[in-house]
C-alpha cells in the first residue's frame with residue numbers, strides 16, 4: 001500500500017471537518033471566551049476613539065497660533081476622562097495623553113519641545129503641522145465596521161479588542177466535545193504502582209491538555225480494557241460526543257480490539273502516512289460519531305495531533321485559518337532524509353539556528369520537551385549547515 005502524503009491526508013480531514021462542523025452557537029461572557037471561535041463577525045457598535053485625543057503629554061494648539069519662541073498663554077488644563085471646552089484663540093491648553101482635544105485645536109506639541117516662561121506661558125521651540133500628535137476620532141473603529149470575521153479564534157488580543165468596543169459577550173461556536181481514550185495493556189496511570197511490563201500513561205495527559213488548549217470540552221475515558229465486550233459496552237454508552245480520539249493500537253498488532261469493535265458498527269480507514277514519526281493512523285466513524293486514532297508512540301501521538309488532529313478539530317469548530325505557520329530557519333547541522341516519509345524533527349533554537357535533539361526516536365518524549373518546535377525535512381532530500389528549512393515553533397502548534 002503506498003503511503004498517503006501528509007497534504008493529501010490534511011485535505012481529506014479538512015473536507016470531513018467542513019461537513020462535520022458544529023453548528024450550534026452560544027453567547028458567552030467575554031471574560032470566559034479565550035480559545036473559543038467566533039460564530040458571528042465581530043462588528044463595532046461605536047466610534048473608537050469616540051473623539052480626537054492627544055497622543056502625548058504636552059500642549060494643544062491651533063497650529064496657526066504657533067510662532068517659535070513666542071509665548072502662548074495656557075488657557076486650560078485637560079486630563080484624560082474630562083471633556084474640555086473650546087480652545088480660546090491665541091492660547092494653548094495643557095493636555096495629557098488620551099485626553100480629548102479641545103474644539104479649535106488642531107495639533108499637540110509634546111512637553112519635551114515646550115518651555116514655560118516666568119509667567120507660565122508655553123513657548124514652543126518649532127512650528128507644528130496640523131494633525132501632529134492627534135489620534136483622530138474613529139481611527140480604530142466606526143459603527144458597523146467589521147472588526148473580526150466569523151471563524152476567528154479568540155485570544156487575549158481579540159478579546160481585548162472586543163472589550164475596547166464595550167462588549168461583554170461574544171457569539172461563539174459550541175465547544176467540540178472530545179472523548180479521549182488510551183489503549184494498551186501495558187498502561188498504568190501515574191499514582192499506581194508499576195508491575196513488570198507496565199509503563200505510565202502519558203498520552204492521556206498530553207491529549208487532554210492539547211484539547212483543552214484548543215477550547216474543546218474533554219471527556220476522559222481513561223484506558224480501554226483489552227476486552228472487546230467491555231469496549232463495546234463503554235463505546236455504546238457514549239452520548240453527545242463529537243469526536244472520539246484514541247492513541248495506540250493503530251499499527252498492525254494483534255490486540256487491536258478497539259479497531260475490531262469500531263468496525264462492527266462503523267467505518268474505519270487505516271492510513272499509512274508518509275510522515276515520520278506518525279505513520280499509522282485511523283480515521284472513520286462509529287455509530288455516526290467521528291473517530292480518530294493516533295499512533296501510540298508518545299512523539300508520534302504529539303506530531304500527528306499537532307499536524308493533523310489540531311487543524312481538523314479547529315475546522316470542526318468553524319475556524320478557517322487552521323494550518324500552523326512555519327518559518328524558514330537556518331540549520332546548525334547537516335541532515336539527510338533518504339526516505340519517502342516527510343520527517344518532523346525535534347529541534348531547539350540556538351543562536352538563530354536550529355540544533356537537533358540527538359535521539360529522534362518516537363518513544364523519547366523528553367526530546368519534545370527539550371525542543372522549541374519541529375523542523376520539516378522533505379522526503380528524499382539532504383541539507384547542509386546554514387540551509388533554510390521550515391520550522392514550526394511549538395507556540396504555533398500547541
Ligand SMILES: Nc1nc2c(c(=O)[nH]1)N[C@H]1C(S)=C(S)[C@@H](COP(=O)(O)OP(=O)(O)OC[C@H]3O[C@@H](n4cnc5c(N)ncnc54)[C@H](O)[C@@H]3O)O[C@H]1N2
Nearest residue numbers: 182184201202203204248249250251279295296297298300
Ligand atoms: N510491524 C510493524 N510494526 C510497527 C509499525 C509498522 O508499520 N509495522 N509501525 C510502528 C510505528 S511507526 C508506530 S508509531 C507504532 C504505532 O503503534 P500503535 O499505534 O499500534 O501503538 P501501540 O503499539 O499501542 O504503542 C506503541 C508504543 O507506544 C507506547 N504507548 C502507547 N500508548 C501509550 C500511552 N498512552 N502512553 C505512553 N506510551 C504509550 C506503547 O507502550 C508502545 O511502546 O507501531 C510501530 N510498530
Ligand code: MOO
Nearest residue numbers: 277278279300362
Ligand atoms: O511513525 Mo512511528 O510514529 O515512526 O514511530
